[in-house]
Amino acid sequence: MARPALILASACLVGIGLVVLPALADKPAEVLSGPLATKVSAIPIAFDRDRPERTAFGNLTFRGGLNLFGKSRHFGGYSGIALDPSGTTLLAVSDAGTWMRATLDYDGRKLKALDDVVIGPILGKDGRPLRGDSERDSEGLALASGDPKSGAAFVSFERDHRILRYPFTMKSFGPPDRAVPLPKEAGRMDRNRGIEAIALVRSGRLAGTLVAFSEGLTDKNGNLQGWFLGGSTPGVITVRRLGGFDITDAASLPDGGLVLLERRFRYSEGVKMRIRRIAASELKRGALIEGEVLLEAEDNLNIDNMEAIAVHRAASGETILTLMADDNFSALQRTLIMQFSLPDGPVLAAPGAQ
Template sequence: MPRTSWMIVAGALTVSAAILNVSPAFADKPVTVLDTPISTIVTAIPIDFDRDNPDRKEFGKLIFRGGLNLFAKSRHFGGYSGLILDSSGTTLLAVSDAGSWLRANLDYDGRRPKGLSDVVLGPILGKNGKPLRSDPERDSEAMTLAGGDTRQGTALVGFERQHRILRYPFTLKSFGPPNGAVPIPRDAKGMNANRGIEALAQINVGRLKGSLVAFSERLLDRNGNLRGWLIGGPTPGPTVLKRIDGFDITDAAPLPGGGIVVLERRFRYSDGIKMRVRRIGASELRRGVVIAGEILLEAHDNLNIDNMEAIAAHRSAAGETVITLMSDDNFSPLQRTLIMQFALPGAQSAAAD
């Protein structure tokens, strides 16, 4: 497609994404919910990050490994806002803001993502053991692994609208019911109904072992920076991420060595949608301070992005930190479900910890 034509389409996609993000009433979530897990087939179309220059692989401090545009016939496929990958990067678990989960194998052609196989969709269960059904209770926006792996373990899931963080045991065939809750910090009560907990990262190594890092999408302090919390662990308390150029937080993930990566997004009608990946080293992740972190990647919609809402990280056999991003299509035909992978070279990966 000529660049001019593509920019017109991209503009429409951007406006659609923004409208759907600002007002959930515009999102066409499935009216019905899954009662039991189902298998489905996902078609994957390879994409480049730079459409006009597909040979370009370096973006900021990251190396583009590959991307996929995903399609499935099930109306329950989409809306993914939280993502976990196993330590090898070959199986994934995601949660949707329509109260469902996705489990699949992430297949590769060498180091490039190739597609999803053995795909299963299922309902997130409530305390009564039944699927979450109403929009206010099923809006899951963040997830982190608290124990086990992507096939069987325990996840912490953050919900907005009815703000809460619940502890979910899961297996290959079920997700819940929850068996506990993580208390939301008292000063988080000022969160907007549609801008609640968007990022959770459980730290399981290093000096912060046992800490849960949580950020809302846009809860600002008096200086306009983004408020977050270290929950549990050795040094619990509030923390602050420096807000740069008006970006909001959409997700976070633990790094293999104890730091985190943060995914951010900004929309303005004047210049479209942008995304950013920021790294916060373990030594910088402290309570009571303003954290700046390090920008690894910033992308405008002239590159191949959509409504990027989920992030995960794992370490490759070669020692690189691999960062996986996933988009939330808001169940809109004008948006896409994307998976994209980037690598942080070995030396920089070590410095990240």
């Protein structure tokens, strides 16, 4: 098959998995009663399949990635992640109402394996595992305190739209100890396009503010709407919508800014991914925020349904972005994890940004 036809066929398959199958996804019907250790095998991936030696993409440097295969059918659907400061302990939440903790192993700078993998149930207010799709569809994750091994985290859910604060340990995740009140504008969210992205600002004038974005909720001008929840200046924030992309996740940067992970799908072009950096100085209530495009990738590069992003600072001093793909428990999609290093200082918008 000629390469253009192969790309189109691949785009169609990804599109079917991305758009049609999530509603019919084969999420595990049975509920985990407690933590379950499982094995995960990993195949290294290049971001550019045709030129695997290539590392420069947009304004980022690719550090390596893995295609992951879990031995448990509860492994998958990861939409929110967090890392410890060393980048070696990963905590993730799945849209099947489970959490996953793992150790990231490295070969020098490159990801090598996912070890010590444990999956467990997210608990409801009654102390029992979340069950129905309307209550277990967790999408966003932001550490409130501690680290991925023990502490507290904010988790956002769609369908039954809510943000809850969960104390967690190595063996349990919840029950939640409080809910975060949602603004009235959240009532306009579609059932399956709820609060997809949350991040807790950790430094600067907005330290302690939870930032939340719905997937595709727009204002009257078609720009993406989000909120500052809590903190010193709660209220609505607006991000300029570029090229029809939706926000799928966000993470706080050491300087008080944010990175946004975005996705776009069209049957004619397949799936695309974008990463934007929002400077701390741009994060203002009532302002139209645009930020800087760090990377925009089409599916001729090695992407899938990219839904999760986290930030940590490497021992070298580099700021590292870790991305993860949500496979929707579909055979047509993959659970990918990959890392890029972020340049210091301001960068220019990537060519082609609208």
